[in-house]
Amino acid sequence: MPMRANGPLPNGYHNSSSPAFNSTKTPKKGGPPLPTSSSSISSSKHALLQEQRSELPIAKGKDALIHEFREHDVTVLLGETGSGKTTQVPQYLLESGLARNGMIAVTQPRKVAATSLAGRVAAEQNVALGSSVGYSVRFDERFSSQTRIKYMTDGMIVRELMSDPSLSKYSIIIVDEAHERSLRTDILIANLKTIQQRRNKSQDAKGKGKDTSNPLKIIIMSATLDAEKFGRFFTGSKILYVQGRQHPVKIYHSSQGQVDYVDSAMRTFFQIHTDYPPGDVLIFLPGQEDIESLEKTIQIYANQLPHDRMSVLICPMYAAQAAGQNSKVFLATPPNTRKCILATNIAETSITIPGVKYVIDTGKCKEKRYLARNTGGGFDTLLTRDITQSSAMQRAGRAGREGAGHCFRLYTEDAFKAMPLSAEPEIMRCSLSSSLLQLKCIGQDLETLELMDQPAEESMKSSLIVLYLLGALNLQKEITALGRQMAAFPLEPIYARAIIASKEYGCTQEVLDIVSILSASSKLFIESSEQREAVSEARKKFRHVCGDHLTILNVVKAYQEIAYSEAKGSRKEWCRRHFLNERALLEASDIRDQLRQTCQRLGIDHSVSCGDKDDPVTFSLGHGLVMNIALLQPDGTYKQTIGQSIVKIHPSSVLCDKKIPAIIYDELVYTNQIYARGVSRIPKSFIVTLGALKQQR
DNA sequence: GAGCACTGC
Structure with a gap:
């Protein structure tokens, strides 16, 4: 390929017609982390913060904004990067007295955003984090009875919906980053619409002047693109624009x-x-x-x-x-x-x-x-x-x-x-079984809920079938007792089902260890193309003939032994040496603690262990992975028992090329071919047992 | 014989 550093420039750029450009989204809100543990910060620092606040683009429009929030039940606020809307609007609302009856919730799609924003705003208010300004995310919360502004993840408020379907603690709910259209944001927005109709109607019936009711204000915050959609969804809402700075x-x-x-x-x-x-x-x-x-x-x-x-x-x-x-x-x-x-x-x-x-x-x-x-x-x-x-x-x-x-x-x-x-909104591109089950618990249906975008009918049908096969729904699409137990777990239904099955097989401890790793967000195994040989050598130690699930269990057990006997530094070193991601192991341990609590609530003894036996573990997982079973074909590929796809075992699996007659798997991923990932062997006789169970329902 | 990125309970 002829290429000289000073040679002709082949791409032929021309200047775009738009000279300046504003980005639409800020990835890290709230600026650098600020000291938040002390009850107040030094007065000079506070003065500086106040000066910075007043210089934000949004500060100029403060009074006008408050006026609009007062006049409208729903406001859609479109703001660019650097406008300061996420930190300032909740404070304006607090100062204006618009949230007298309850808290101001500010939802975020990501945990780090929720916690760092809360820290920033607490500093600006010159209060200790957790007092009037707090946050709530999975595994971490800081708020109290005095908390007026609560930053939280959208997943957290959707969980609250399960126990308080009117979200009555909140008088203003701000949905931030709404343009990201996460699955939970969409479900929250759909619910907010009906909650507001319910709560604000009872206010009108009582007549003006009476303040005994609990009306709800909604503020949707979004980047500028395709924002009118929110306006159309909430009829009578007002759309406002805030300038950014970049x-x-x-x-x-x-x-x-x-x-x-x-x-x-x-x-x-x-x-x-x-x-x-x-x-x-x-x-x-x-x-x-x-x-x-x-x-x-x-x-x-x-x-x-x-x-x-x-x-x-x-x-x-x-x-x-x-x-x-x-x-x-x-x-x-x-x-x-x-x-x-x-x-x-x-x-x-x-x-x-x-x-x-x-x-x-x-x-x-x-x-x-x-x-x-x-x-x-x-x-x-x-x-x-x-x-x-x-x-x-x-x-x-x-x-x-x-x-x-x-x-x-x-x-x-x-x-x-x-x-x-x-x-495309996430709700159009992901499995719906988990959300569908959650909604069933509060008597709602994904099919009838008024959403901003309706998922495909096939996607809905598929989730209904999955939940039926797991025994969470009956033929009338009603939630079963088993389904309610499954919904109590903060997990995909397939893994909740496996935990419940582990009670019968006496291996809850083992299944919890595995499921915690599978639902952690970071990957357990680190890949390195440079040190490929060293990686496979280190993996050998954990390899289990039954497959990837028990291989994971081997890793967890080995790590636990190290964790008890060794110092923190050498644990890290052990992980590095074995190409394991300690973050995944630490996160899994938090998840496991949470799952143990759920087990306790449901009367499942989480400490029951099957020792060195393998079958109880794979059988339990098999109950969750009923629709993820495939049988070996003469040509070495696998065929699903439910569905017709021909699949191959992913090369990263310990069972690749092992010609196991029957397998269960965590998921299928189509890249060049359809690969089954997270694979374990299962006796053919077990599939017959599962089939018999299905017949009974 | 292969691995976009997240995120949440």
């Missing part, structure tokens, strides 16, 4: 479509490197494979650069990479060096990298999407696709965090305009 980013579109975006990204990088002033470059790519191939080619050409040029430091970044590798990007760039960061979507929202002045956007990402099947179950797909306009803007905004920046898009302006505005 450095300008100059956008360049490619003049023609790029066939090979990896090659094109490489050329664009060297164009920047030779023609533009110092500043780090961030390249967005869909996945690890592209990152590794681009890393190689950039390195080859970087080595050939003349010695008087700045050198290039390449930093690959993706979630599966060992944590130490990812943190390389945060180290100061050495002198006379330009950092080149090759990242997946991880750099789009979750991680902010300092020093980035240039962004190269391939316009591609990988998206996980759940394909429901009318036989029950379904599978995930993981395919490369075009990004959305809102994520293109988010990526460009990454160049304007610290000063003016540049964004080079490897696609045309027409291609940008052809992109969907924003991602």
Whole structure:
């Protein structure tokens, strides 16, 4: 491939018609963490905070905002990055006395946002965190009877819905980041609409002047794209706009479509490197494979650069990479060096990298999407696709965090305009069984609930079948006693079912260990393409003939032994040596504690163990994975017992190439083929037993 | 023989 650092520039950029650019979303709200443990902060610091508050773009509109909140039951507030709406609006509401009857809830899709925002606002109010300003997220809460402003995750308030269907503790509920359209945000919004109708109607009946009722105000906060949708959903609502503040980013579109975006990204990088002033470059790519191939080619050409040029430091970044590798990007760039960061979507929202002045956007990402099947179950797909306009803007905004920046898009302006505005709401792309079961508990139906977007009928049907096969619903779609028990667990129904089955098989301790790891958000096993051999050698120690579930159990047991006998530092070292992610083990231990409490409430003894026996464990899991069973075919592939798909065991499984006659699996993922992940062997006779159980219902 | 990113209870 002929490529000279000073050669012709093949991409032919032209300047975009829009010179300045505002990003639409701020990933890390509330600024840096502030001291929050003491009851108050020094007066000079407080004065500085107050000055910063008054300089926020939203401060100018304070009185007008309060007026509108007073006049309308529902307000949709559209604000850009840096407007300060998430920290200021709750304080304005508190000061205005609009929340006399109850608390102000501010919901967030992510835990870190909820906790850090609460800290920031407590500091601004000059109060101790947990007093008048608090938060509530899974495994962590700080609030008291005096709390007036409560930041919480949307999952938390949806759980509260189960015990208090009117959310009567709150007189104002602010739904932040509503444009993200998480599954729980959508379910919350649907419920808020009916709750408000109920609560505010009883107010009218009592007539004006009486304050005995408990009306509800709703404020929806969103980034600017496709926000009118919220306005249409809440009839009579008022839409308000708040200006943001961000450095300008100059956008360049490619003049023609790029066939090979990896090659094109490489050329664009060297164009920047030779023609533009110092500043780090961030390249967005869909996945690890592209990152590794681009890393190689950039390195080859970087080595050939003349010695008087700045050198290039390449930093690959993706979630599966060992944590130490990812943190390389945060180290100061050495002198006379330009950092080149090759990242997946991880750099789009979750991680902010300092020093980035240039962004190269391939316009591609990988998206996980759940394909429901009318036989029950379904599978995930993981395919490369075009990004959305809102994520293109988010990526460009990454160049304007610290000063003016540049964004080079490897696609045309027409291609940008052809992109969907924003991602499809999660409710359209995920399994609904968990939410469906939760709603059944409070007498609601996903089918009749008025949602902003209605999920596909097939997806609904599939979830009903899954819940029926698990015994959570009967043929009349009514929730069963077993279903209520399952809903009590903060878990996917399939794993809740496995725990309940473990009572019969006397192995609750083992099943809890496994299920906790499976429902932790971080992966247990760390991959390293550089040390592939060392990884497989370390894995051998835990390998269990029955499959991946019992392999996980081996890891947990080994870690527990270390945890009891060794110091914290050596535990870490042990994990590193075995390519295990300690974060997953620690998170799983929190989850396990919570699951034990649920077991206790339901009269399941969580300490019952089956010792070294394997069958009880796989049988229990089998009750949860009833629709995830497949049988070996003569050609070595597997065929589902429910549904017709031909699946293969994922190469990461310990049972890959083992020709086990019958398997259960955690999930199916379609990439190039349909792969079963999280696989265990199951005796064929057990499948017959399961079938007989189904007959009885 | 293969691994986008999250997030929540």
